[in-house]
Amino acid sequence: NAGVTQTPKFQVLKTGQSMTLQCAQDMNHNSMYWYRQDPGMGLRLIYYSASEGTTDKGEVPNGYNVSRLNKREFSLRLESAAPSQTSVYFCASRDRGRETQYFGPGTRLLVL
Amino acid sequence: KNQVEQSPQSLIILEGKNCTLQCNYTVSPFSNLRWYKQDTGRGPVSLTIMTFSENTKSNGRYTATLDADTKQSSLHITASQLSDSASYICVVSATDNFNKFYFGSGTKLNVKP
Numbered sequence: 001n002a003g004v005t006q007t008p009k010f011q012v013l014k015t016g017q018s019m020t021l022q023c024a025q026d027m028n029h030n031s032m033y034w035y036r037q038d039p040g041m042g043l044r045l046i047y048y049s050a051s052e053g054t055t056d057k058g059e060v061p062n063g064y065n066v067s068r069l070n071k072r073e074f075s076l077r078l079e080s081a082a083p084s085q086t087s088v089y090f091c092a093s094r095d096r097g098r099e100t101q102y103f104g105p106g107t108r109l110l111v112l
Numbered sequence: 113k114n115q116v117e118q119s120p121q122s123l124i125i126l127e128g129k130n131c132t133l134q135c136n137y138t139v140s141p142f143s144n145l146r147w148y149k150q151d152t153g154r155g156p157v158s159l160t161i162m163t164f165s166e167n168t169k170s171n172g173r174y175t176a177t178l179d180a181d182t183k184q185s186s187l188h189i190t191a192s193q194l195s196d197s198a199s200y201i202c203v204v205s206a207t208d209n210f211n212k213f214y215f216g217s218g219t220k221l222n223v224k225p
Contacts, residue, residue, distance in 0.1 A: 004155070031211060042116065042201070042215030043156075050211055090155050099144055099205065101213070103155030 002026055004104035006091050012110045013081045021076040021107050023091030031094040032074035033101065034058075034066060036087040043090065049074055051096075081111045114139040116204050118216035126224055129192055133219045135185040135202035143210075147176050147187045148201040150218065156201055159187070192223045 007022045025032065030051045035043040035058075045058030049068040063085060065077045078085060088108050092101040116137045125131050137145070144163045148156035160169045160176040162185070169176050173190045189196055202216040 033211075040121075040217055042217045044215075045213070048211050056211070092155075099161055100146065100158045103157070105155050106153070 004091055004093055004102050006089075006104035006107050008107060009105070010108045010110075012112065013078075014112055015082060017081050018077070018079050019081065019109075020078075021089055021091075021109075022073070023075065023104060024073045025091075025093040025102070026072065027093060027095065027102065028071070029093035029102070030071070030096045032068065033092040033094070034064075034074070034076045035090045035092065036060065037090060037106075038087050046076065046089075078109075081109075083111045085109065086111045114204075114206065114214050116202055116214045116216040118200075118202050118219050120219060121217070122220040122222070124222045124224060125192055127192060127194055131189050131192060131221065133187045133189075133200050133221070135187070135216055137183050137185070137202070137204045137214070137216075139183075139204040139206050139214050141207045142180060142183075143205045143207045145176075145178055145185050146203045146205075147174070147185075148203060150199045150201055152198070159200075189221075192221075194223050194225060197221060197223045 004025045033048040034046040044060050047066040049055045052071045067075045088106045091104040094101045119134045146161045147159045150156040162178045175188045178185045199218040199220045201218045204214045
């Protein structure tokens, strides 16, 4: 049981490049989330998916798109990366009716 | 505005000592409050979860308290160990949106030998 996995662990992009961050969970959870974590700030919600087939914007969605590919997988895409998107990105999942989120190990993204 | 404030921002203590971390929130209507531990380079991991009716909850050497009237919570760590060095994050959720979680910016604890 791997929990929540994220790939890649670390990525360097040039401004304007695109990439997709992958997230998968093997706990059969309904809800999945993408957050970014910046120094001195709390985690901020980018997008979430309450259940398979649905996605909703969070607090900071601009510049990102998401896909809930199936119940296990939830990807985050940066179409045209900007230096302001340099951050650590965390994926999380939560079971319906349960309050605790389970987080992946994070993806460290540097945009030059 | 729904907010979660944590103090102190950082803390250094000697191994074996106790410490208390604070969390104040303005989130309403309140559902529950969680404390997470985040080791450097890792994702947060849940320590405790407390609902409106709970005043105290323990998880080993970690004891969380909640005062729903004053909207304050604390996390007390007893007999600290080097492995307690991490960031501790307070997270509050409201009853009007079960997919919205309000995160504090965390307290970075450094336990020195």
